[in-house]
Amino acid sequence: MTAWEGLLHGFSVALQPTVMLYCVIGVVLGTFIGVLPGIGAMAAISLLLPITYYITPESALIMLAGVYYGSQYGGAVASILLRLPGTPQSAVTTLDGYPMARQGRAGVALFASMMSSFVGSILAIVVLVVLAGWLSRAATQFGAADYAAMMVLGLVAASTVGSDAPAKGFAMVTLGLILGTVGTDVNSGTQRFTFGVTEMMDGVNLVALAMGLFGVAEVIGNIRSAERQGTPERVTLRQLMPTRNDLSRMTWPTLRGTALGSFFGALPGTGSTISSFLSYAMERRVARQPERFGNGAIEGVAGPEAANNAAAITAFVPTLTLGIPGDPIMALMLGALVIHGIQPGPMMLEARPDMFWGLVVSFGIGNLLLLILNLPLIGIWVSMLRIPFRWLYPAIIVFMCMGAWSVRGSGFDILAVAAIGLGGYLLSLARFSPALLLLGFVLGPLIETNLRRAMLISRGDPMIFLERPIAAGFVLVTVVLIALSLWNTWRRKLDRTEHSGHM
């Protein structure tokens, strides 16, 4: 079946009224799940799973997928308005989205995030249709050494994110890396920093960390200034509209973010959190005035949001073409198919083309629905800022606790949110960037696992990082990047001494 026939076939599946209905339910639910801090697609999908027993597998998959990519839209809302990331993927959106909201440009920031999410998703669907075969082959070509080298590049490239003081940034990345080592050592089974607590054997809960660092810390911080809070003035329609300047600033970041997200999404196990961080780092690097970042640069919203939405779409490539789920949420969706007696695997595309193409078409429909749903909602979201803090913040704390609990039904994780939140507040007092801590935490375990796995596979020979072409490429780019920034620092110093010499 050619892609064209497949698409036509997909329309005949996805345009059935009942299937459309499940698509609508999925994306609407996804949006709201995404907006609520802490409660992510994972919790929503596992709650919906029992319902899928009673509907067709196509409807089930389309609905669950809708929740998944819909939550990526909603995630940005609380990040921008309240500096509380709705999902870990949108944590990076707080860096510039929140300053924009503080400057009275909340509407524009939300518009930028919705638009770039939409464009990123639609382009990623095109990538999915055209390059699915190539991407799935690429996914199997990536070995442990390649992943390790790629993640190191990511860490180096992103380590300038959201920090004016390099030493502070370095400290936060390192702290994140250290937190990432908590739990069972994959190679030896040894317990690291678990202090005999069974709940810590699987490491620190990512949702608890993100909610504590950003959410609780922000709430505590605001309690101190709550009295001084002036009610934000009414937002007029004009303020929602981006200027022509905004639009042109958004264009390239959106496209670059889409490209990054499409690629990283398709690799099993890397995912959308990393692509949004990398997109931010990239925009900051290529920007003519990098100092605008962190102070409300619209590029810092558009790029990462395009990236995480594109990644949410291409994440289906290994899942559907190889039957290899890239993350736990994808594994859940495949679980929904298994319940219906469909064995996901490389043959699924041939055996059940209706499933694959129906889903692809539903992505298009779902994203269009999300845009139509979300643009009018912007005004409502912004007016949320006028809810008095004494109502808003307790509600947020409740949602965050629910979110942390929902990951595995553990009361321990709620206590973890509180403890991390306190730590996060102290860090924010000292102006440390929680985003960099989160980055270190996400990348650290991936680097460690893949580095050690690569060394095991090579029987202890580090040359594996230079012998494999993909890994060698990443190592080379990393070295160039470090050399460049050293050269820049040195030249600036030289300039300064010459300058003072003339005086």
Add this chain to the structure above:
Amino acid sequence: MTLPTRRTILTAALTIGLSPLAAWAQEATWPTGPVHVYVGFPAGSSPDTLARLITEPLAQRLGQPVVVENKAGAGGVIGVQQMLAAKRDNHSFGVTINGPLTTSARLTPDLGYDVAQDIAPVALLATSPLVLAMATEAKPTDIASFIEAARAEPEAISYGSVGQGSGAHLTAELFADAAGVEMLHIPFASYAEVTTSILGGEIDAGFMAPSAALPHVEAGTMKILGVTSAEPFPQVPDAPVIAGQAGLPADFNAELWNAVIAPAGTDPAVIQRLNTEINAILADAEVQRKLLDMGWQAQGGAPEDLGARIEVDTALWGAVIDRIGAAD
């Protein structure tokens, strides 16, 4: 009209429950309230799907809701811990994989329970062997040529598992010891990762869940050299049994399993009733078919059979853990 009636029944039920006279009645009317089943893995995971396949008909048979409590973490250990902590007399049970009952006592520090003392076996639900899988283009074609390739030099063959101390790891080491070879262990987090690595040519082999390997066998990218159970497995009927091949012991048998357990101290009559219901559910052809689709073969049997199985496997895997511990 209906409201007072319901209230009357409720009051009556409460009175019976509280009355000291009702000791005999309680046994006869068990369960007196919702039954809670603790699962040590998240909703939607394979152990969870399997548990729900049983709990749904169980609720109908018991006439009370059966609530699945997902308490995930530490390879299923947290589910068992939470079941024991619940202290809900005769109404807390657990569905667990073999690990927390057999190997965790050796592998998990601060386990918090003693299987022999704290756990009452109820019924074995289902078993699954692992299959030895390789990429199609790999040279070995059967167990004999695989062992030959592995003998060429120590660690000539690398294999992936789903983690240190996992069933996949221990089974591979049991095999290696029986065959007298040394293989290189590469731990991964999931069969999805093991599959990618085998297909990408990074590692050579893996002892995998049949349903993880099967789709790739059908696509022609993977092949199965053998199955670790004593009998052929219906999901992969063509795969030869490893036992007895190429000089391996004829009783070579390694299986993963799922079972229903209760806290020690649960009323024996309650355990017997639950065991009867579970055996009836497992006898249903439709349930058997659904289990097999997921890669599990329905088993059943008496609580004592499960108890014996726990003892045998604890000794079997304990010996493997001793050996690889000594090798490190």
